[in-house]
Amino acid sequence: MSFPWAEHYEPKHALTKWIDSRLPLPRLVYNAVGAGYPVPRNLNYFWNFGVLAGVALTIQIITGIVLAMHYVAGTDQAFNSVEGIMRDVNQGWMLRYAHMNGASFFFIVVYIHIFRGLFYGSYKAPREMVWLLGVVIFLLMMATGFMGYVLPWGQMSFWGAQVITGFFSAIPVIGDPLHTWLLGGFAPDQATLNRFFSLHYLLPFVIAGVIVLHIWALHIPGSNNPTGVEVKGPQDTVPFHPYYTAKDGFGLGVFLILFAIMTFFYPNAMGHPDNYIPANPLSTPAHIVPEWYFLPFYAILKSFTVNWLWVPAKLWGVVAMFGAIALLFFLPWLDKSPIRSANYRPMYKIAFWILVVDVVILGYVGQAEPKEPNVRIGQFAAMYYFAHFLIIVPIINMFEVPKPLPNSITESVLHGEAAEAAPYGVGAGAAH
Template identity: 80%
Template structure:
């Protein structure tokens, strides 16, 4: 623990004391999510989304295990096995819709979590490792979601696998062998379906393991906060339990209400109707489009329409798509500003909201046909995305004049004059 004033855990019940001596699980829970973990007292509801991401993963793992009991990873019967789950398995429709929409809600929560980190500077020292592990989780989520989308073996699933894996062939020398290794052949078929099913089942547990590392890395420096000011003493913190367990519980309740509304009243709203048509390798859909959470990166992939410097446009698109995510890895060193929170960085705050608008435009372009004016708009939006991280953020960090920071978290919470009247060592209210 990085907080020296955290109270040492001493179990009172003899049974708990015996367990803590033999296997210190009570002490681990107490120090990780209990009263032994002091947290900045000014966290807002945007800090709920880490817990919501964990809840989303739990929903995906539980529903996925049940679905795996009835799914058949065979190109001849995969589509029919999904229909069997929907029609014949007790509450199968509920489990399948919960898993399908749970993936979308997982990405919604994680995207908000990422943009919260961008706004409040949670990627800055001393939390670089927390941020890097978060980006790894995001990459694992994308791989898991793509493989899961292929499993129903509908028209959009099949052709999505054909198109996305086809982009690997643009990589010189190793691209085509890598594509054949991923698919187990030259085109999506039974081998690809078996591989995707196996990896789709395995990767959520890998994600859970990386999340544990993510939480562990977070507990070393402690949580960031909306001011970006470092914790200076007990007056700046409150115990995680009961203050933030109650706050997270309320946020989880709201999340489950919204999830239930989607699940029971609009379960197919975020899906594609072509995926309710069995896969047909001889009939190409009029407009191949991935799931909505891939749209911004799909737009970047399609932004290159001509060869440049003797490099094919297809390869430029693949490099740009992966670079769009790789930039997030280097963000802690790209942004050199000593101020974390955008609340005190007026120029960066404007750039942040322009980035949010740009990503929204890229998402719109990603779901639109590959024709004008969408292609040209997508090219400008993709160029701005890279300019934000490679040009705008470094320039702002160099020339921006931040607003004055509060002297402490307590001062920002109590608004200055009240903080001066507060006695030192005041317990957080």
């Protein structure tokens, strides 16, 4: 979408004119995050989390590069090299804790970013490509996080790699070769550590590249907003700078304060104590769990306990785990409601909050011991997760009566979202 009322970059000095004519990077930045990019005037603080995700990735890349200078990817040296970073490298403890907690904060802001998109319908046309690229970023994050979790070569690192990669062997025909290829052998060993370290170092830069595509795709239709009503003119927008750079700056300040509190005062709160024990292939931990950000999907994987239709339970679990993420790719076509924002969809709003509770329950079950009633709770929660996207959302589309939409973004800002709203037939047109 083009915004004819947007301010256009015009270099004023001879040097900036010379640079702009040969490398229009200032123009690109100005049009991407400056006054040349108009955004809806009613964005709330939930729109801060995209910027925060970019900051979190930057922290991970910078700290990761420095840590890689001191890390040794060897089964007999990896654990000691991490301890050496903590004890002997100048400020190494801070770099390691910042990187470790930075991964958790990266997933926190991305999860909030995803649920914000679900609530406000940011996956709907014409922003399907923005959503699809976002899901690709999420998958790359999960792969990067899993490989990074293996690198300290502690007990949970080793056995997490053993258990999680072992599930791939359940895939018919290609399962065993795939498992051997992932590990570089028949069990986690030196080859596993080498390839995981290499990929863990590479993938953040791939994520950065996909983020560029994500932002590029966003700038074509423009940002969604809490009403879901499209921009109709200059009165509905404000320049990104200085209005939203100031707003994002405040959100960044809060983020960095919380991040500093966790890094300096509670650095191990989101980790597992067994990972401070060197890996021992002969001693299996009593309860193997992945990092917290994998727990909902791990709970779905564990919820299949019996064979069905001659298919092993382990294979059903692997299919369900990947299917839980694959569903997100199809969401723009599963939810056919013309209304974007859940603020105007009373039935969908209830279903959304039930889904949030359901994911929290799955996270709890993922770290709980696999015994009753945890197994049963996990099975019901996994069933609801799939039912939400495949059954409940399509049914809601057929029977839901949305609330009336405001005529414009400006009306919702100046007079309240419910005041002088257009009839449903008029407002619905604005959602396309």
